[in-house]
Amino acid sequence: MSDRLIIERWNQNSAPWTSAVREGRIESRVRVTDAAIVDAIMQRKPGSVLDIGCGEGWLARALSALDVDVLGIDVVPALIESARQAKGGRYAVISQEELARGAAAERFDVCVCNFSLLGGDVVEHLIAGIHRYINPGGAFIVQTLHPGSIGGGAEYRDGWREGSWAGIDAAFSEPAPWYFRTLQTWVSLYRKAGLRIEALQETTHPDTHALLSIILVGAPERATLLDTTAP
Template sequence: MSDRLIIERWGENSAPWIRAVREGRIESRALVTDTAIIETIMQRDPATVLDIGCGEGWLARALTARGVDVLGIDVIPSLVESARAAGGGRFAKISQEEFADGAVSECFDVCVCNFSLFGDEVVRRLMARMSVSLKPGGAFIAQTMHPCASGGGVDYRDGWREGTWAGIDVEFSDPAPWYFRTLQAWVSLCGDTGLRIVALQETIHPETRQLLSLIIVGEPERASTHPNSAS
């Protein structure tokens, strides 16, 4: 398992993923998590947002409709093309590795990763970049599967896991692997990458009352040295 395999598998599954998102085939998103991430972002009253791992662009469209200037980036060409065709934001083919290396020169009020942090070391590098990618007072917001509900029936410890398309009634090929982190690991990772956690939110299925996702809101501990940080 590796970050590279994640990209390969998502490329293979981009078409059914677009269908699943646009047809509302993912129950947890339709019921809870889509609204949760939009509300968490809008609580910051942002003028600009960077959507990292934007997929087919649904979140960018939702935020643009609320008056936010959104740049969405993703490594999968077919997803970026689909997002551009649908409109409602600016989109670019940029990988998380390229972002971490400085491929995006703008600064933003919010940088968001909505169910797009699948890797290991690349996630650490991406989060460390927030100190120069966020404007003063800006926030990093990440929504991920809740660690206490997504362990996959194995030991509760960090490590690579097999992916699954369970709960989505669309035909996919092999799922992408992902790197599981415990709740403590997420907290530690924020500290290690210079982010001070200002909020932890949990979403719950309205019928089963089971945990669905964890939303982390962090602010850089260090002042940004980006040349455009005050713009």
């Protein structure tokens, strides 16, 4: 398992993923998590947003409809092409590794990662340098699978996990692996990057009350904002 394998598998599954999102085949997103991330972003009243790992562009379209200037980036060219065809927002093929090295020239009121931080080292590098893309008074927002939702006797510790398309009715090939992090690790990554956690939201299924996701909202400390060096 590796960051590179994640990219390979998402390149293979871009078409069925686009269909699954646009046809509303992922219940948790339709009923809970899509609205939750839009609400978390709009509470900041942003004029501009960087959507990191934007996929086929649903979030960028939703925010653009609310008069927010959005740049959506993703490493998968087919997903970016699908997003461009659907319009609503600006789009570019940029990987998280490239972004961590300073590939984007703009700053934004909000930088958001919605279920897109799946990797190992690349995620740590990205978060460590995210302050360079955030305007003063801005925020970095992450929605990710709730660490407490992992059942089946899985060990509660950081490490690579096998992926799954369970619960999605679409013709996927092999799923991408992902790197599991405990809640303590997510908090630690924010703190190491000089991000002050201003909000932590947990979402649950409206019927079963099962844990779905966490949303972390962090704002750069002033000293971090002034530091424009690479991580």
